[in-house]
Amino acid sequence: MTEDESGVPRDAGSQWYDNEAGPLVRPYAMTGGRTRPGPSGVRFDLIALVALDANAPSPGDDTALGPEHRSLIELCRTETQSVAELAAGADLPVGVVRVLLGDLLEMGCVNVNRPVPPAQLPDEKILREVIDGLRAL
Numbered sequence: 001m002t003e004d005e006s007g008v009p010r011d012a013g014s015q016w017y018d019n020e021a022g023p024l025v026r027p028y029a030m031t032g033g034r035t036r037p038g039p040s041g042v043r044f045d046l047i048a049l050v051a052l053d054a055n056a057p058s059p060g061d062d063t064a065l066g067p068e069h070r071s072l073i074e075l076c077r078t079e080t081q082s083v084a085e086l087a088a089g090a091d092l093p094v095g096v097v098r099v100l101l102g103d104l105l106e107m108g109c110v111n112v113n114r115p116v117p118p119a120q121l122p123d124e125k126i127l128r129e130v131i132d133g134l135r136a137l
Contacts, residue, residue: 046083048112051113069103072086072104
């Protein structure tokens with residue numbers, strides 16, 4: 001056994017442990033080495049809203065779900081959250097959360113509402129004309 005900088009004895013094979021942060025798991029280990037969500041390659045915006053599907057299994061029911069998947073399900077169980085909020089709540093990198101959400105989406109555990117692209121939003125000029133027309137009534 002060797003000692004770390006604080007004088008605490010540790011095994012030579014415990015390089016995956018940080019005294020302040022606890023056990024470390026590399027992001028690629030959580031996603032199985034994948035960097036894109038699912039075979040469909042769906043992309044999750046940071047502001048996309050994720051809600052738990054009504055027919056989703058409870059976290060203990062499905063053995064295919066890892067602890068990170070279960071954590072995301074539990075975060076969605078209380079309320080609909082954005083991808084960014086889920087990443088912060090689960091304390092995971094956004095890239096990892098996107099891959100895990102892709103898994104959950106394919107399993108039918110979550111529903112994702114993507115934001116409307118700016119090109120599909122009505123023109124501001126038209127909205128102002130409608131407001132002006134309503135005020136004229």
